[in-house]
Amino acid sequence: MFLWAGNKATDRYLIRSPSYQKPREYDVLDKKKTVTALKAGEDRAILLGLGMVVLSVMMYFVLGIPILRSYADRVWTEETSCTVVNSTIVCDVNCSYSCGTECRRSSRYPCLQVFVSLNSSGKVVRLMHNEETQDRHAECFYIPKCRSDYAAMQVVVQNISERLRSQHRVQCFADPTDRMDSAILTQMFGRGAVFHSLFWPTCTLIGGTIIIAMVKLTQYLSIMCERVSPIKG
Structure with missing residues (x-):
């Protein structure tokens, strides 16, 4: 009788023992899944951080250093008040615009010349929109985007001329060393x-x-x- 009872108790233990091991196995699996998910998240975060660092270095070389160098080499550094002396359209300038892939067509835009008097020195100089105007066409105050519609460009330039005449006095930037016989209205850098x-x-x-x-x-x-x-x- 005792032997039978003992065997029965042993059988119950053998039957129940796997049920006690299953939760432990589940805990181990859940822990492994959690660790794997955390490691994947950490790897993604590190990749994100490295990507941001690389992007910042590229931005320094592409934007920061060139703009800082242009700022250091700028000529028109003295901000002063300018009185508009004359603002007239003197001629038309030829330009070209894109009409599709490997297609270029010719057009023209009106050249607006503006002369101002520097209130700081009384010197009369040519006024330009920005530094880029000096490099592209120093004779014109403003260079519009070349289009096929000449009338539209003429309206834009005419509005700029009338606005300068109405303001009469504007803030501009001049060369303090007087090496340049010109001034600019706005600074790009x-x-x-x-x-x-x-x-x-x-x-x-x-x-x-x-x-x-x-x-x-x-x-x-x-x-x-x-x-x-x-x-x-």
Whole structure:
């Protein structure tokens, strides 16, 4: 009788013992899945951080350094008040525009000449829209985008001329050394352009570095916790 009872108890133990092992196996599997998911998330975060760092370096070389160099080499640095002396359309200038793939057509735009008097020195100089105008066509104040419709470009230039005449006095930038007999209305490479060309790459670089540092810190703390857990157990 006792032997039968003993065998029965043993059978029950053998029947129940796998049921106690299943939760442990599930816990191990869940832990492995969690660790795998965390590792994949950490890898993606590190890739994101590295991508932001690389992008910031490229932005420095493509935008920051060229704009900073142009800002350092600029000629028209003295901001002063200019009085418009004359604003007239003197001639037409030939230009070309794209009409499709490997297709170029000729057109023309009116050349607006503007002369101003520098209130700081009283010198009369030619006024240009920005630094690019000096390189493309120094005789004209404004160079519109070349189009097939000449009448549309003429309306644009005529509106600019009338606006300058109505304002009569504008803020401009002159050459303090008097080497250039011209002034510009707006600066392409002013302090604002330099600020934005350096600010956004710097923010991207700091953001990427913070992401990488946070991931590495999380990994370090996780390793320390794993080392401390067996000691407590």
